[in-house]
Amino acid sequence: MASEGVDPTSDRPVFRQIADLLRAQMLDGSLPEGARLPSERELMETYGAARGTVRQSVAQLKAEGLIQMEHGRGAFVRRRPPVRRVASDRFARRHRDEGKGAFTVETEAEGLSTGVEVLKVGPEHPPPDIAERLSQPPTDRVLVRRRRYLADGEPVEIATSYVPWDLASGTPMTRKNPGPGGIYARLEETGHRLSRFAEEVTARMPVPDESRSLRLSAGVPVFVLVRTAYDSEGRAVEVCDTVMAADRFVLAYDLPAG
Amino acid sequence: MASEGVDPTSDRPVFRQIADLLRAQMLDGSLPEGARLPSERELMETYGAARGTVRQSVAQLKAEGLIQMEHGRGAFVRRRPPVRRVASDRFARRHRDEGKGAFTVETEAEGLSTGVEVLKVGPEHPPPDIAERLSQPPTDRVLVRRRRYLADGEPVEIATSYVPWDLASGTPMTRKNPGPGGIYARLEETGHRLSRFAEEVTARMPVPDESRSLRLSAGVPVFVLVRTAYDSEGRAVEVCDTVMAADRFVLAYDLPAG
DNA sequence: CGTGACTGGTTGTCTAGAGAAGTGTAGGAG
DNA sequence: CTCCTACACTTCTCTAGACAACCAGTCACG
DSSP: OOOSSOOTTSSSOHHHHHHHHHHHHHHTTSSOTTOBOOOHHHHHHHHTOOHHHHHHHHHHHHHTTSEEEETTTEEEEOOOOOOEEEOTTTTOHHHHHTTOOHHHHHHHTTTOOEEEEEEEEEEEOOOHHHHHHTTSOTTSOEEEEEEEEEETTEEEEEEEEEEEHHHHTTSGGGSSSOOTTHHHHHHHHTTOOEEEEEEEEEEEOOOHHHHHHTTOOTTOOEEEEEEEEEETTSOEEEEEEEEEEGGGEEEEEEEEOO | OOOOSOOTTSSSOHHHHHHHHHHHHHHTTSSOTTOBOOOHHHHHHHHTOOHHHHHHHHHHHHHTTSEEEETTTEEEEOOOOOOEEEOTTTTOHHHHHTTOOHHHHHHHTTTOOEEEEEEEEEEEOOOHHHHHHTTSOTTSOEEEEEEEEEETTEEEEEEEEEEEHHHHTTSGGGSSSOOTTHHHHHHHHTTOOEEEEEEEEEEEOOOHHHHHHTTOOTTOOEEEEEEEEEETTSOEEEEEEEEEEGGGEEEEEEEEOO
C-alpha cells in the first residue's frame, strides 16, 4: 500500500526509482518550477523507505541540477534564471569607441544594472598555459587584472586578464580603473590595433571556491572562456580567462560558411 | 590520534573537512591522476568517522568530477581524457568539397578512427524551439536525422539535425547515408548555397539518458550546441542540436575585432 | 595444467535513530 | 498594537550496523 510505484525487488535501486518518479513529475508538470517537493518525511511514508534512502533520491536530483534545497524550508524545483546571451560581436570596436567595455555593453542591452569589483591589479608570474598563449617565457611577468562582474547585484562571472608587462607598465592599465573602453581601448591607444580574438570554451563542475564566489547552486557547471587578443601584427597582447555560471549564459557565435 | 586534521567541533562539517583534505592531496600531487584513494575503511580509521560520513566525503568529490568510483575496486583520481579541439572552421566549404563531413574532418585530423551510428532518420514534428529557428510553424514536419558519433570506438557526441521537409523530401538526405560531404553538400546541390552558421552554446548536467548514451562518469557536464545554417538568401535551412561530453572537447572560435 | 570454489577486500544499498540548526507561525506578554 | 517566545516543521549531520554485489588473488581438485 505504501510503496507507490517502487519495487524493492527490482534490479534498479529504490532510491533511483524514487528519483525517476520525481523527475518524471517535474517533466509532466505536476511539479512545476518553484514548487516544493514533498518533505523527506512525506516521501518516506509515500514510498515506504528509510530517511537515508529518500535523501539519496533527492541528492541525486540535486546533483543533476534539477532541484535546490533550502535548510529548514524544503526542496524546490529549480527556477531557470534569465539567460544572458553573449554574442560574438561583443568586442566590436564600435562598442569600445562609445567608451564601454564588453561586459557593460552586453548587460545594459538587457536593461540590467552592472557592477564590477576589482579583486586584484598588479604584476605576477603567469601560469604556464597563459605564458604559452602570450608566447613568452613563464619567468617574464605579466599584469594581472582579476575582477568579478555583477548583474543586478548578482555575481555572474569572474574574469582574469593577463597583459605582458612591457605593454602594460606605465599605462592606465595598471590602475584599478583603466578608463573608458577598458584595457582594449588602452592597448589600441599604445599602437596595438586589435585584429582578432581566439576564444576557447570549456565546461566543468566548479571548485568550491568558484561555487561560493559565483553563488552557484549544486549541479550547475561553469563555462571557462580563455580568450586571446591579437594585434594587427599577429602578436598576442592579452589573454583573458573568464569563469561564468553556465546556467546564466548562452554563448552565441557567428561562423562564416566560407 | 585518529582524527588527523579534522575538528568535529568546527563549524565546517566533518565530511567537508575530509573532502577538503583529499582534494588538497590531489592538487599537491600526493594523489596523482589514476591513483586509488584510501578505502572507506581506511578513511574511517584515519579520520575517526563513521562510514556514512566518509562516503559523503567521496560523494562530494565525485560530484565535483574529481574522482571515479569502481564497484569492488575502489575510488580513483579521474584521468582527464584527451581533449578534442573543435575549431570554428570545421564547416568550411573546402572540407565538404573533399567529400567529408565536419565530424570526420576533425577526428581524422587527430589520427582517430571514426564511427557513426544512425539512430533515426525520418519525418517528425519539430520541438517548438527548433521550429522557431527554422521560421516555420511547429505543425509543419521536418526531416529528423539523429545519430551518435564515435571516436576510437568511444561515443563522444549525439547530434540531431532538423531540415524543413520541403527541402529534404525526395533527396538523399532522407536516406541513412546521405552521400559524400553529408547533408550540407546535398543542400548546396539543391541550390541552397550556405552562407553562415549561428551557433549557440550552453552547458548543463546530463540527464540519466545522456549519461548512459555518452558513457559519462559522474560530475561531467555536457555541452549543448545548437547550430542554425542559413543559405545565401537568409533562410534557415537546417538546425543541428549536438550534445557532447564536456570533458572531451574544447570549442575554439575565431572572432574578428572589427 | 587449468578450472572452479573460496576468501578477503572493496563499494553499493538500505535501515533506524539521534541531536543540531534553520524557518515560519501561533499565541502570549507588554 | 508590537515584540518575543514556544512550537512544529523542515533539512543537515553523524552514527552503527546489516546484507548485497563485485573484484582479484589463492588454493585445491580434477
